[in-house]
Each structure stands twice: as structure tokens, then as C-alpha cells.
Amino acid sequence: MQAGVMLEKSPEHAVMLCFDVRVDKDAMAYANDVGVKIFQADIIYHLFDAFNKHMDQLKERRKEESKMKAVFPCVLKPIAIFNKKDPIVLGVDVMEGALRMLTPIAAVKTGPDGKKEVISLGRVASIERDHKAVPICKRGQPSVAVKIEGPNQPLYGRHLEEKDILYSLVSRESIDTLKEFYREDVSMDEWNLIKKLKPLFDVA
Known part of the structure; x- marks a missing residue:
């Protein structure tokens, strides 16, 4: 009790x-x-080994449950637009970091008044190269086609332009999740990229 x-x-x-x-x-x-x-x-x-195994299993379960909150950093340059909306399908080059499945993607626009607007595109639903699925695309690797799905997607040609750089949408929650469950999976270059993305998305 x-x-x-x-x-x-x-x-x-x-x-x-x-x-x-x-x-x-x-x-x-x-x-x-x-x-x-x-x-x-x-x-x-x-007894000690059994307890440690129990704690490791709990950590793995919490890690699996948190995967939608974990956002690895990346910067993408669109090179082609295959579908403008519902879903958005783009050809992209990875300029920094690494693109992974389920990553939330956003563009950041600055209006004439200097006000910043974050435009969410949705989450990465597929990554393909030569019509074959790719689990991850890193900087320097050949271009990939990316399908992005999400509610209320912006329209290319109206809300977005091909020249707009795209970013993984990081947040305080996503950074804390990486620190807690994925610290060993994040390279030093990726931590530095996260630091660069924080002010872009006003993350304290």
C-alpha cells in the first residue's frame, strides 16, 4: 500500500x-x-538486473510514445513542386540537418510591416528517391521527393512560393523530448542547428 x-x-x-x-x-x-x-x-x-531491465523497458515505451513530439532539425530547399496542396508534394534538397519521417515542416515569412509569420505545412508522410522509400535524407545526399500531409494546408502559388526555405518546426516541447529520449541520436551539428532555429520560431 x-x-x-x-x-x-x-x-x-x-x-x-x-x-x-x-x-x-x-x-x-x-x-x-x-x-x-x-x-x-x-x-x-x-534483483538489481531485473529492476534495471524494467526501467529500460519503461524508458523505451515512453520514447516510443514521445516520437511525435521529437523533432530533429533540418533546413530544406524546394527545387520542384509536384502537388500544391492536400497533400503537398515537393522535390527538396536538404541544406542542413537531416529530414526524417513525421517531421513537422514550416516556412517563415516576413510581411511588409516586418511581422513574422510561421506557416505550417504539416508532417512528412513519405520520403522517396527514384520512387523508393528513404527513411532519412541527410545534408549532401541527392534530392528527394517529400509528401507533406496536414489539415488546412497552405497553397503553393498563393501562401507559399517555391523559393521559400522550409524548416523543421521546433518547439520547447520538441527540444525537451530530444534531450530526454534522443540525446544520443542527435549529433553536435544538429544541436547547433537547433540553436539557430530557436530564435526563428521564438523558442525560449
């Missing part, structure tokens, strides 16, 4: 490490009902 208090505060720590002790059936049944995880072992190292 005391361990169950952690279910509200920090569910991953609602655990009991039972070293060389017997857990009776009522206690085990109660733990299963409320969601407290019980680890039992007669060897302390086995």
Missing part, C-alpha cells in the same frame, strides 16, 4: 524489491490489482 502511493507521483517507481524474502499471495494479488511491480530474487545482483 505504501508503494502504491507512487502510482500517482511517479508510476515507474511504484515497485518493491524483495531480496531473499517471501511475498504472500494476498500481498501479490493486491500489488497486481493496483499496479505495483514486485521483483523477487535470492541473489542481490539478479
